[in-house]
Amino acid sequence: MAVSVAAKARDVVGQNVHKVDGPALVCGKPLFTLDMDVPGALVGKILHSPHAHAMIEAIDTSAAEAIPGVACILHFGNVPRIPHTTAGQGWPEPSPYDTVLFDRKVRYVGDRVAAVAATSEEAADEALRKIRVEYKVLPAVLSVDEALAPGAPVIHDEPDAEGIYDAQRNIAAAVDIPVGDVDRALAESPVTAEATCEIPYLQHTPIEPHCVIAYFDEDGRLVIRTSTQVPFHVRRIVARVLALPMSRIRVVKPRIGGGFGAKQEIILEPVAGALALRTGRPVRIAYTREEEFVASRTRHPMRVTVKLGAGRDGTLRAIDMEALSNTGAYGTHSLTVLSNVGSKTLPLYNKARHLRFHGKAVYTNLPVAGAYRGYGATQGYFALEVAMDILAEKLGLDPLELRQRNHIRVGETSPIFEKIGEGREGKAQIVRSCALPECLRIGAERIGWKRNRGRRRREGPWAYGVGMACAMQGSGITGIDMGAATIVMNEDGSFRLLVGATDLGTGSDTVLAQIAAEALGVSVDKVLVYSSDTDFTPFDVGAYASSTTYVSGLAVLKAAEDVRRQILDVAAAALEEAPEDLELSQGAVRSVRSGRAVTLADVGHRATYVVDQHQIAATASCVAPESPPPFAAFFCEVAVDTETGLVRVERFVAVADCGVAIHPKQAEGQLEGAVVQGIGHALYEEMLFSGRGRCVNPSFFDYKIPSALDVPEVEAILVPSEEPTGPFGAKSIAEVGINGPLPAISNAIYDAVGIRLTRAPFTPERVLSALRSRTG
Amino acid sequence: MKIYFELNGVPQYPEVEPGESLLQLLRRLGMKSVKEGCGTGDCGACTVLVDGRAVRSCIAFAARAQGKRIITLEGLGTVNDPHPLQEAFLDAGAVQCGFCTPGMILVAYELLSRHPDPTPEEVRTAIVGNLCRCTGYRKIVDAVMLAAEWKREGRWR
Numbered sequence: 001m002a003v004s005v006a007a008k009a010r011d012v013v014g015q016n017v018h019k020v021d022g023p024a025l026v027c028g029k030p031l032f033t034l035d036m037d038v039p040g041a042l043v044g045k046i047l048h049s050p051h052a053h054a055m056i057e058a059i060d061t062s063a064a065e066a067i068p069g070v071a072c073i074l075h076f077g078n079v080p081r082i083p084h085t086t087a088g089q090g091w092p093e094p095s096p097y098d099t100v101l102f103d104r105k106v107r108y109v110g111d112r113v114a115a116v117a118a119t120s121e122e123a124a125d126e127a128l129r130k131i132r133v134e135y136k137v138l139p140a141v142l143s144v145d146e147a148l149a150p151g152a153p154v155i156h157d158e159p160d161a162e163g164i165y166d167a168q169r170n171i172a173a174a175v176d177i178p179v180g181d182v183d184r185a186l187a188e189s190p191v192t193a194e195a196t197c198e199i200p201y202l203q204h205t206p207i208e209p210h211c212v213i214a215y216f217d218e219d220g221r222l223v224i225r226t227s228t229q230v231p232f233h234v235r236r237i238v239a240r241v242l243a244l245p246m247s248r249i250r251v252v253k254p255r256i257g258g259g260f261g262a263k264q265e266i267i268l269e270p271v272a273g274a275l276a277l278r279t280g281r282p283v284r285i286a287y288t289r290e291e292e293f294v295a296s297r298t299r300h301p302m303r304v305t306v307k308l309g310a311g312r313d314g315t316l317r318a319i320d321m322e323a324l325s326n327t328g329a330y331g332t333h334s335l336t337v338l339s340n341v342g343s344k345t346l347p348l349y350n351k352a353r354h355l356r357f358h359g360k361a362v363y364t365n366l367p368v369a370g371a372y373r374g375y376g377a378t379q380g381y382f383a384l385e386v387a388m389d390i391l392a393e394k395l396g397l398d399p400l401e402l403r404q405r406n407h408i409r410v411g412e413t414s415p416i417f418e419k420i421g422e423g424r425e426g427k428a429q430i431v432r433s434c435a436l437p438e439c440l441r442i443g444a445e446r447i448g449w450k451r452n453r454g455r456r457r458r459e460g461p462w463a464y465g466v467g468m469a470c471a472m473q474g475s476g477i478t479g480i481d482m483g484a485a486t487i488v489m490n491e492d493g494s495f496r497l498l499v500g501a502t503d504l505g506t507g508s509d510t511v512l513a514q515i516a517a518e519a520l521g522v523s524v525d526k527v528l529v530y531s532s533d534t535d536f537t538p539f540d541v542g543a544y545a546s547s548t549t550y551v552s553g554l555a556v557l558k559a560a561e562d563v564r565r566q567i568l569d570v571a572a573a574a575l576e577e578a579p580e581d582l583e584l585s586q587g588a589v590r591s592v593r594s595g596r597a598v599t600l601a602d603v604g605h606r607a608t609y610v611v612d613q614h615q616i617a618a619t620a621s622c623v624a625p626e627s628p629p630p631f632a633a634f635f636c637e638v639a640v641d642t643e644t645g646l647v648r649v650e651r652f653v654a655v656a657d658c659g660v661a662i663h664p665k666q667a668e669g670q671l672e673g674a675v676v677q678g679i680g681h682a683l684y685e686e687m688l689f690s691g692r693g694r695c696v697n698p699s700f701f702d703y704k705i706p707s708a709l710d711v712p713e714v715e716a717i718l719v720p721s722e723e724p725t726g727p728f729g730a731k732s733i734a735e736v737g738i739n740g741p742l743p744a745i746s747n748a749i750y751d752a753v754g755i756r757l758t759r760a761p762f763t764p765e766r767v768l769s770a771l772r773s774r775t776g
Numbered sequence: 777m778k779i780y781f782e783l784n785g786v787p788q789y790p791e792v793e794p795g796e797s798l799l800q801l802l803r804r805l806g807m808k809s810v811k812e813g814c815g816t817g818d819c820g821a822c823t824v825l826v827d828g829r830a831v832r833s834c835i836a837f838a839a840r841a842q843g844k845r846i847i848t849l850e851g852l853g854t855v856n857d858p859h860p861l862q863e864a865f866l867d868a869g870a871v872q873c874g875f876c877t878p879g880m881i882l883v884a885y886e887l888l889s890r891h892p893d894p895t896p897e898e899v900r901t902a903i904v905g906n907l908c909r910c911t912g913y914r915k916i917v918d919a920v921m922l923a924a925e926w927k928r929e930g931r932w933r
């Protein structure tokens with residue numbers, strides 16, 4: 001589907017314009033959720049469970065309620081029980097309804113027991129201390145293996161849960177998708193390789209923790225101002241949980257301080273809403289950093305095993321991938337993250353004809369896993385790309401060449417696209433753009449692959465090595481994700497662009513403004529963007545699944561083309577020429593025949609005040625027609641201190657094909673940021689738990705994310721391709737970058753010192769013990 | 777307790793609560809650029825300049841402001857007249873979500889007032905206590921280098 005305007009030279013697309021929200025952000029304007037002072041707002045706080053698994057026998061709030069300033073305390077005894085999922089996904093929701101606002105049973109240390117609203121922080125804190133809860137402690141399940149053991153305690157034994165795969169066995173979701181006969185193909189492959197890789201509990205750590213303000217507007221409607229990636233899903237789920245008509249709720253997303261998937265969850269909004277409704281007063285809730293770690297969401301910890309079978313020439317014949325996912329106490333995103341482990345990885349090596357993806361997502365009495373950038377693909381690529389490295393060695397083939405022989409190319413497809421979708425079947429698609437060959441070539445050159453690999457360079461205790469990995473992702477969820485946009489022309493020839501799409505710091509407001517500006521022949525400052533407000537912007541699923549540039553971008557383009565036609569009609573009347581002879585660019589409509597022109601300001605003025613008066617405007621929607629994958633190749637050089645086990649990433653080159661980058665600098669920024677998060681996953685990050693399931697390192701002091709000195713200057717290189725279905729040739733970039741660092745660094749460590757690190761993070765202790773067991 | 781200090785050049789005489797943090801005080805006075813990312817001194821989002829030195833306001837008592845000159849991001853420039861550092865952050869694409877940005881810019885401001893010609897490594901060292909989860913730091917370093925260049929060219933006020 002080539003777009004008519006796409007073929008022309010581009011004035012705005014591809015330009016590094018200032019972010020539309022940038023000036024206000026660099027000046028510290030009060031743009032974020034909690035920057036708004038709501039007079040009379042109560043402070044909301046949550047009482048978290050101290051036990052991993054327990055029944056509440058009794059709860060006594062009388063002492064807490066007697067504290068001056070305490071307005072309301074909610075708990076299972078005074079709030080209706082409405083099973084729902086906190087996953088902010090489209091309808092019908094693929095995640096099980098296994099959560100209620102407050103339950104009699106608590107399922108992890110940090111689970112919600114009660115919520116307090118008070119006139120001051122101090123009163124709220126004191127109330128939390130004075131709520132008396134009697135627990136009957138139950139045996140807890142603190143690992144997936146324990147959860148699956150026969151006779152294990154059942155975590156979700158409530159009768160009203162829906163959509164759990166097998167509650168009695170603690171299995172939230174299960175998937176088994178065979179293509180061909182993988183067992184036979186593996187048995188008959190002359191060369192095989194296998195890797196099992198494991199990822200621990202990882203937290204997104206947006207620098208702004210979850211926060212929300214709920215208040216009432218002049219008409220008594222509930223307004224929820226919240227740090228979310230999914231305002232429209234917030235509205236739908238809050239309406240369900242609070243049993244309010246959707247029309248009584250308005251959700252506003254202001255600027256938000258990062259999300260990375262953590263804010264694709266509806267956690268605080270219904271609590272704040274319930275407290276506000278009960279008290280009739282505004283309520284604000286702000287998670288502390290500790291709460292953000294323990295009681296928001298995490299990446300799904302996972303153990304993934306990949307078995308590869310290949311011919312002696314290095315052509316893959318079979319890939320068997322098995323994932324065991326820990327979804328924690330609730331099953332939010334359990335099925336879809338699990339499915340993505342296979343669906344976003346296996347198509348990359350489509351030369352393999354026999355495939356199987358199977359796995360389970362299992363409940364445990366640990367924090368709740370949810371969406372996290374990469375969404376399962378990150379876990380899958382870790383194992384897949386380490387297995388590819390092992391296979392290359394067995395074949396005596398350069399790992400780079402092994403990838404080159406097997407990766408998918410333009411015009412090709414994979415049965416996986418059709419077999420695995422978003423918790424159901426997917427849709428067949430052909431890859432229409434793929435610059436992975438170029439990405440591989442450029443990356444290898446930049447890192448000096450041929451020169452540096454297998455050299456085992458040493459300098460004192462430091463051993464150097466290089467490693468690589470490839471990855472793809474998607475651009476939205478085919479046939480499910482819908483985004484819409486409205487464009488309204490102002491009488492001075494500027495435009496208002498209203499989108500439900502949600503900019504979480506990614507720069508999507510800017511990208512969408514660029515798409516509109518390009519199609520309307522104006523500069524970006526002529527497009528005023530208003531986004532993410534359920535009262536004023538059209539629907540959009542929100543920011544997840546790398547969808548915004550592609551799906552919402554296509555909606556914006558469609559709306560802009562409609563508006564453009566309307567402008568040409570007005571201009572045609574004004575110039576007394578045929579619309580076909582007119583061209584819109586640089587703020588004016590010109591006749592290619594006579595050379596006469598009218599400015600957009602003239603057009604806007606004419607339509608508003610002069611002749612045939614009407615509002616020039618259009619609304620358009622787009623449902624993801626396909627999900628074109630962005631591709632990336634990752635190369636890194638590491639130094640391993642053989643005495644201490646310390647690993648340093650010396651250089652990291654990430655080369656990505658995101659189609660046409662609408663805003664190259666922002667696209668690079670996405671890639672750089674994702675890679676650095678991935679380096680954090682590989683080297684530092686891990687939530688640790690006590691024997692009773694309590695997280696022992698819920699702070700930036702103890703859970704280390706990369707600082708400016710921990711990471712090298714990531715070389716992010718964009719290799720353009722032209723995605724024919726995308727807006728101006730674009731596809732996504734937000735997630736793909738996080739899939740590379742884990743395997744690339746593991747493979748580089750192998751190149752440096754000959755040990756395979758398969759359990760993240762690669763801490764000095766783990767590296768040392770692997771070094772010792774190799775020599776010992 | 778009533779204290780006196782200068783906030784972005786304007787005298788202030790606020791009443792402060794015992795135990796109130798400087799972060800709480802400044803936000804209460806309308807300086808919403810002062811962000812709370814952790815409240816424990818570990819992320820740098822709450823950084824402000826106290827007599828020209830970068831201070832984490834979440835772990836400083838409000839009373840510490842007594843007699844001091846405090847600068848928050850609001851005091852550097854405005855949307856219509858941004859400070860070159862603010863301009864440089866825009867040009868370099870150093871802002872993603874922007875939540876770490878106030879702290880980053882103020883730490884950079886302190887660095888460049890001491891040391892107008894830093895190496896990228898020195899910039900990284902200066903911002904080591906300011907966490908950014910979005911950018912991977914590269915473009916933040918670029919921005920500070922760009923602002924330093926402008927400063928040496930005399931383009932700062």
Ligand code: FES
Binds near residue numbers: 813818820821835
């Ligand atoms: S909020 Fe002060 S250092 Fe994090």
Ligand code: FES
Binds near residue numbers: 876
């Ligand atoms: S830009 Fe988001 S934390 Fe730095």
